[in-house]
Amino acid sequence: MYQQKDFVLSVEGLTVSFDGFKAVNNVSFYIEEQEIRVIIGPNGAGKTTILDLICGKTKSTEGSIKFKGKELTKLREHEIVHAGVGRKFQNPSIYEDLTVFENLELSYPKGKKVWGALTFTRDQAVIDKVNEIAEMIFLKEMLQSKASLLSHGQKQWLEIGMLLIQDPELLMLDEPVAGMSVSERKQTAALLQKITQDRSVLVIEHDMHFVEEIADRVTVMHQGQVLSEGSMDHVQSDPKVIEVYLGH
Amino acid sequence: MLQSKFKSLTPRNDVLSFVVLAVLLLVLLPLLFDIFRLNLIGKYLTFAFVAIGLVLSWGLGGILSLGQGIFFGIGGYAMAMFLKLEASTPENTAIQSTPGIPDFMDWNQLTALPWFWEPFHSFGFTLVAIIVLPAIFAYIIGAAMFKRRVGGVYFAIITQAIAAILTILIIGQQGYTGGVNGITDLRTLLGWDIRTDSAKYILYFVNAILLLAVLVAAQYIRKSKLGRLLVAMRDSEDRVRFSGYDVDNYKIFIFCIAGIFSSIGGAMFTLQVGFMSPSLIGIVPSIEMVIFAAVGGNLSIFGAVYGALIVNWAKTILSESYPEVWLFAMGALFIAVVLAFPKGLAGLYETYLQPKVDKLLDKKLKKDKAE
Numbered sequence: 333m334y335q336q337k338d339f340v341l342s343v344e345g346l347t348v349s350f351d352g353f354k355a356v357n358n359v360s361f362y363i364e365e366q367e368i369r370v371i372i373g374p375n376g377a378g379k380t381t382i383l384d385l386i387c388g389k390t391k392s393t394e395g396s397i398k399f400k401g402k403e404l405t406k407l408r409e410h411e412i413v414h415a416g417v418g419r420k421f422q423n424p425s426i427y428e429d430l431t432v433f434e435n436l437e438l439s440y441p442k443g444k445k446v447w448g449a450l451t452f453t454r455d456q457a458v459i460d461k462v463n464e465i466a467e468m469i470f471l472k473e474m475l476q477s478k479a480s481l482l483s484h485g486q487k488q489w490l491e492i493g494m495l496l497i498q499d500p501e502l503l504m505l506d507e508p509v510a511g512m513s514v515s516e517r518k519q520t521a522a523l524l525q526k527i528t529q530d531r532s533v534l535v536i537e538h539d540m541h542f543v544e545e546i547a548d549r550v551t552v553m554h555q556g557q558v559l560s561e562g563s564m565d566h567v568q569s570d571p572k573v574i575e576v577y578l579g580h
Numbered sequence: 581m582l583q584s585k586f587k588s589l590t591p592r593n594d595v596l597s598f599v600v601l602a603v604l605l606l607v608l609l610p611l612l613f614d615i616f617r618l619n620l621i622g623k624y625l626t627f628a629f630v631a632i633g634l635v636l637s638w639g640l641g642g643i644l645s646l647g648q649g650i651f652f653g654i655g656g657y658a659m660a661m662f663l664k665l666e667a668s669t670p671e672n673t674a675i676q677s678t679p680g681i682p683d684f685m686d687w688n689q690l691t692a693l694p695w696f697w698e699p700f701h702s703f704g705f706t707l708v709a710i711i712v713l714p715a716i717f718a719y720i721i722g723a724a725m726f727k728r729r730v731g732g733v734y735f736a737i738i739t740q741a742i743a744a745i746l747t748i749l750i751i752g753q754q755g756y757t758g759g760v761n762g763i764t765d766l767r768t769l770l771g772w773d774i775r776t777d778s779a780k781y782i783l784y785f786v787n788a789i790l791l792l793a794v795l796v797a798a799q800y801i802r803k804s805k806l807g808r809l810l811v812a813m814r815d816s817e818d819r820v821r822f823s824g825y826d827v828d829n830y831k832i833f834i835f836c837i838a839g840i841f842s843s844i845g846g847a848m849f850t851l852q853v854g855f856m857s858p859s860l861i862g863i864v865p866s867i868e869m870v871i872f873a874a875v876g877g878n879l880s881i882f883g884a885v886y887g888a889l890i891v892n893w894a895k896t897i898l899s900e901s902y903p904e905v906w907l908f909a910m911g912a913l914f915i916a917v918v919l920a921f922p923k924g925l926a927g928l929y930e931t932y933l934q935p936k937v938d939k940l941l942d943k944k945l946k947k948d949k950a951e
């Protein structure tokens with residue numbers, strides 16, 4: 333029955349090898365519409381590499397990644413973005429020399445070609461959208477500040493906002509609450525609950541409290557492979573998972 | 581809305597910088613200096629075209645080319661070829677064994693004009709070539725490098741190598757290119773003698789106006805979304821790429837623009853100085869051009885012009901009295917700028933002078949409003 337559903341993302345037999353070292357080894361998983369999936373696993377398990385493979389940053393050695401039935405492994409990075417996949421990096425990647433407004437504006441889905449960028453005008457629709465997103469990510473007051481002046485947590489939000497303005501159907505977040513204070517973490521969890529209503533989300537996270545709060549399903553990775561998958565309760569009681577987390 | 585767009589293109593400080601520079605170039609310098617000096621200044625300003633291109637590609641976009649001499653040379657040689665053909669009428673070259681071809685070809689036992697020289701009989705073709713050739717060349721280099729994700733230091737080194745190869749090629753193919761001496765003894769442009777003082781005055785002004793036009797174009801690019809994208813790419817290229825932009829195309833575009841600007845500068849060099857040679861396109865001149873931009877401030881298109889003027893001025897003075905010192909002085913200058921004033925002259929202006937200017941302007945505005 334579970335297999336009958338429409339998957340937004342189907343990853344099958346995904347493998348990548350860096351000079352013989354298989355950072356991701358025959359990984360398969362499926363994400364449903366509006367699902368929040370969290371990938372957990374020890375350092376070096378291959379979590380970030382999976383996101384790299386999905387968004388085209390790294391080319392797979394084997395396997396397939398289907399997004400809404402479309403094969404992503406053959407597309408170029410920006411084509412994958414246009415297909416509807418957005419990705420946040422592990423270290424907040426924002427444009428430090430630009431203002432918060434400009435950071436968000438550059439992600440607005442208009443004027444993405446050279447000529448379009450040259451003739452782009454900041455019309456009311458853009459301004460409204462940027463304001464709307466800024467409100468959501470708690471940065472309304474900072475719109476005109478340089479992004480370099482933001483705190484670490486605010487930078488994380490800004491990058492999430494840059495993805496939201498793109499309005500992707502699949503949102504991938506690599507450790508979105510890393511380095512955040514407890515209150516910032518709470519705000520982020522609320523933000524994620526809100527933004528996931530009309531999209532699927534794939535999150536990598538170490539913070540177990542945070543994972544419990546947001547995850548529909550959890551995939552545990554270890555040494556490039558899927559170790560366990562299911563609800564939070566299920567994976568927490570899985571002896572293989574316990575061994576990996578407690579055995580070391 | 582058009583008005584608001586125009587406003588966003590012309591912040592007060594940039595307008596002020598533009599007006600000051602225009603007055604300096606079009607009024608003050610011509611009043612202050614005789615035609616000999618003014619012609620020299622015109623020559624310095626041809627390097628400003630290159631420096632402005634570098635501000636866009638390097639300062640804004642983080643793409644450092646150490647081979648901008650290539651494009652300076654393309655424009656310079658295109659213009660020189662046209663002028664040389666005009667100077668090589670059968671009457672002027674009657675004493676050659678093959679009259680009607682440039683003198684250096686005759687010395688090298690060529691008996692017919694090479695095919696690639698033919699189109700340069702046409703002034704129209706030459707003007708188009710000055711714009712289109714550097715764009716094509718930059719496109720090829722850019723596409724080959726950026727699509728393969730070659731960037732940073734590797735890109736700088738490869739552009740440098742191309743400049744070196746081009747120089748060697750030109751020097752080696754003496755019969756086709758004039759060799760190490762370059763293309764010299766240029767006389768008239770469509771029958772108008774460019775060696776006279778009055779012609780030099782006119783060319784100075786043509787050059788200055790072209791430079792101002794290039795500044796306007798550069799300002800447009802800088803203030804467009806594309807300008808902000810370049811800055812974004814410099815900060816975090818992957819973020820731009822994974823925001824749905826084909827980053828490579830933007831790099832190619834700005835590299836082409838920088839090439840076109842340089843080529844215009846090269847053509848104006850040939851017209852004002854009366855020759856073009858490999859000494860202007862190789863490794864050393866290409867690095868000098870980067871230094872002009874660095875001294876002016878690699879983020880400021882106006883700074884680039886002052887950088888080109890001041891460094892060339894210093895070069896002329898220094899190399900008149902101590903020619904062997906110049907290269908060292910320039911190296912020292914570059915290190916000093918990078919270490920002590922990374923934002924160059926423009927940075928100094930912004931920290932020390934601009935606040936005062938702002939205050940003055942604000943005061944004036946308030947007064948105007950009160951009245």
Ligand SMILES: Nc1ncnc2c1ncn2[C@@H]1O[C@H](COP(=O)(O)OP(=O)(O)OP(=O)(O)O)[C@@H](O)[C@H]1O
Binds near residue numbers: 376377
């Ligand atoms: N481009 C690459 N070339 C070679 N090895 C790589 C490359 N990218 C990742 N690796 C290796 O693959 C393994 C998995 O890395 P990855 O970054 O995916 O781990 P992770 O699960 O995200 O860890 P963390 O929790 O520390 O972020 C690591 O051993 C890493 O060194």
Ligand SMILES: [Mg+2]
Binds near residue numbers: 380422506
């Ligand atoms: Mg990681």
